[in-house]
Amino acid sequence: MPPPIEFHFDFSSPYGYLASTRIDALAARRGRAVAWRPFLLGAVFKVSGMAPLLDYPLKGDYARRDFARFARLLGVGFTLPTPFPFAAVAASRAFYWLAGRDEASAVALARALYHASYGEGRDISPAETVASIAASLGLDRAAVLAALNDPAVKEALRQAVERAVARGVFGSPTVIVDGEMFWGADRLDQVERWLETGGW
Amino acid sequence: MPPPIEFHFDFSSPYGYLASTRIDALAARRGRAVAWRPFLLGAVFKVSGMAPLLDYPLKGDYARRDFARFARLLGVGFTLPTPFPFAAVAASRAFYWLAGRDEASAVALARALYHASYGEGRDISPAETVASIAASLGLDRAAVLAALNDPAVKEALRQAVERAVARGVFGSPTVIVDGEMFWGADRLDQVERWLETGGW
Numbered sequence: 354m355p356p357p358i359e360f361h362f363d364f365s366s367p368y369g370y371l372a373s374t375r376i377d378a379l380a381a382r383r384g385r386a387v388a389w390r391p392f393l394l395g396a397v398f399k400v401s402g403m404a405p406l407l408d409y410p411l412k413g414d415y416a417r418r419d420f421a422r423f424a425r426l427l428g429v430g431f432t433l434p435t436p437f438p439f440a441a442v443a444a445s446r447a448f449y450w451l452a453g454r455d456e457a458s459a460v461a462l463a464r465a466l467y468h469a470s471y472g473e474g475r476d477i478s479p480a481e482t483v484a485s486i487a488a489s490l491g492l493d494r495a496a497v498l499a500a501l502n503d504p505a506v507k508e509a510l511r512q513a514v515e516r517a518v519a520r521g522v523f524g525s526p527t528v529i530v531d532g533e534m535f536w537g538a539d540r541l542d543q544v545e546r547w548l549e550t551g552g553w
Numbered sequence: 554m555p556p557p558i559e560f561h562f563d564f565s566s567p568y569g570y571l572a573s574t575r576i577d578a579l580a581a582r583r584g585r586a587v588a589w590r591p592f593l594l595g596a597v598f599k600v601s602g603m604a605p606l607l608d609y610p611l612k613g614d615y616a617r618r619d620f621a622r623f624a625r626l627l628g629v630g631f632t633l634p635t636p637f638p639f640a641a642v643a644a645s646r647a648f649y650w651l652a653g654r655d656e657a658s659a660v661a662l663a664r665a666l667y668h669a670s671y672g673e674g675r676d677i678s679p680a681e682t683v684a685s686i687a688a689s690l691g692l693d694r695a696a697v698l699a700a701l702n703d704p705a706v707k708e709a710l711r712q713a714v715e716r717a718v719a720r721g722v723f724g725s726p727t728v729i730v731d732g733e734m735f736w737g738a739d740r741l742d743q744v745e746r747w748l749e750t751g752g753w
Contacts, residue, residue, distance in 0.1 A: 401611045402604075411601045411723035415736060425753055426743065523611035536615060539739045543626065553625055 357386040358544070359529040361517050363394040364441035364463075366525035367420040367433070368538040370471040373464065374429045375541055376528070383548040389452075389460050391445045392517040393510075394525055401523045405438050423538065424471075432474030439478040442510070443501050447483050449509040450500040451492070462487055557586040558744070559729040561717050563594040564641035564663075566725035567620040567633070568738040570671040573664065574629045575741055576728070583748040589652075589660050591645045592717040593710075594725055601723045605638050623738065624671075632674030639678040642710070643701050647683050649709040650700040651692070662687055 360376050362369030380387045398404060407413035417433070424431030444466045452459035465486050469475045477483060480501045488494040500506050517527075521534060528535045528544045533552070535544050546553070560576050562569030580587045598604060607613035617633070624631030644666045652659035665686050669675045677683060680701045688694040700706050717727075721734060728735045728744045733752070735744050746753070 397611075401609050403609060403612065404602075409601050409603060409723070411597075411718070411721055412603065412736075414721060415723065415734060418734075419736075422753075423743075426746070518611070521611055521614060523609070523615065534615060534618075536612075536619075537737075537739065539737065539743075542742065543623075543739075546626070553622075 355385060356531070357388040358531075358548070359388050359390055359520075359527075361390045361392055361520070361522045361525065361527040361529070363525040364391055364444040364466055364470065364477065365438045366394065367416075367431070367471055368423075369525040370431075370467045371420075371423055371427060371429070371538040372526035372528070372541060373467050374427060376526075377460075379541060379545050380548070383545070385548065387460075389448075389463050390513065390517065391441070391448050391463065392514045392522060392525075393441060393445060395440075396514045397518055397523055400518055403523070407438070430472045432471065434470050434474045434476050436476065436478075439476060441478070443480045443483040444477055445513075446501050446506050446510050447487060447497055449513055450497075450503070450506045451487075453509065458490070458492075461490060462492070465490055555585060556731070557588040558731075558748070559588050559590055559720075559727075561590045561592055561720070561722045561725065561727040561729070563725040564591055564644040564666055564670065564677065565638045566594065567616075567631070567671055568623075569725040570631075570667045571620075571623055571627060571629070571738040572726035572728070572741060573667050574627060576726075577660075579741060579745050580748070583745070585748065587660075589648070589663050590713065590717065591641070591648050591663065592714045592722060592725075593641060593645060596714045597718055597723055600718055603723070607638070630672045632671065634670050634674045634676050636676065636678075639676060641678070643680045643683045644677055645713075646701050646706050646710050647687060647697055649713055650697075650703070650706045651687075653709065658690070658692075661690060662692070665690055 358380050377387050406416045420433060421431050448459050448463055451462055466477055469486050470477045480498060484494045484497040487497045524536050526538055530544055530547050533547060558580050577587050606616050620633060621631050648659050648663055651662055666677055669686050670677045680698060684694045684697040687697045724736045726738055730744055730747050733747060
């Protein structure tokens with residue numbers, strides 16, 4: 354069994370959301386699993402010197418239009434939540450807490466969080482919202498809320514972000530296939546081709 | 554005859570070069586002409602707040618690798634010239650000088666300049682190099698050198714850059730199809746689909 358492809362994303366990244374709607378099916382077509390790896394762009398920006406997308410004049414205007422246009426092309430819903438960008442710390446902690454017990458459930462939670470956020474436009478930054486979404490998947494609401502303040506969970510997220518930076522991840526989404534990195538929802542076709550051909 | 558699609562690029566942009574190798578054939582498949590429109594990213598950065606790609610840690614490392622990988626995928630040569638990035642003022646002035654007389658010749662010159670730069674890794678920033686490349690296409694070397702210092706030509710470039718910013722162009726390449734903007738060499742597939750379908 355070949356190793357999983359790495360899917361690095363920030364829950365507050367619209368392009369991460371778009372990629373999340375395709376990544377598992379894409380990998381499955383080539384017999385691969387996907388390791389979902391949320392990180393925090395804010396922490397990466399401190400290393401990369403970049404800023405949130407919509408902070409850039411011109412580029413921000415383009416991005417707002419492009420998010421929805423790209424979503425239509427993929428046939429998925431898109432609503433930019435308010436506020437945007439938002440803090441994805443609670444969502445990311447919940448993911449790593451659950452991943453430590455059951456990776457598949459953590460991925461299901463990630464999908465549900467992304468759907469709530471960019472599919473429905475909900476604000477998923479509050480811990481209570483993350484807990485409610487987790488509860489809708491059958492998880493224990495109180496356990497989720499406790500986990501979000503657990504120092505071990507905070508540390509797990511901190512280390513995950515450090516690992517992403519150490520891998521060279523600077524944007525969301527980033528897919529790594531057998532050591533080869535692809536940045537951007539618009540590179541998934543290249544990811545698929547790389548999987549097909551083993552490189553070019 | 555539908556209007557040409559606009560191809561905005563900086564001669565010092567590797568992704569502009571990559572797109573330049575595909576744009577005319579892509580447009581021709583849909584019965585469209587291409588209006589080549591060089592601009593200067595440096596001037597746009599003053600508005601957009603962005604910086605040259607390789608100035609960003611992590612992202613710069615990725616880009617260096619990606620330039621060559623993307624070129625291999627397209628089946629075109631790629632050599633990063635030294636210095637990089639470089640000043641594309643002379644190349645851009647030569648383009649607009651020639652475009653004022655003969656648009657097709659200006660496009661031929663643009664292709665030759667891009668090929669010299671990223672195909673062969675030559676430094677095309679000096680006026681003398683631009684004049685030599687123009688001369689290899691049968692243009693008068695002395696006339697090119699004179700044009701590069703002509704205030705009217707300088708003004709033509711300045712106005713072209715202003716128009717690009719006014720159109721919302723913030724990166725290279727940017728393709729505008731019937732008012733719809735697409736940024737990035739990796740969006741040419743979306744450009745082609747937009748041309749096929751008239752939107753989605």
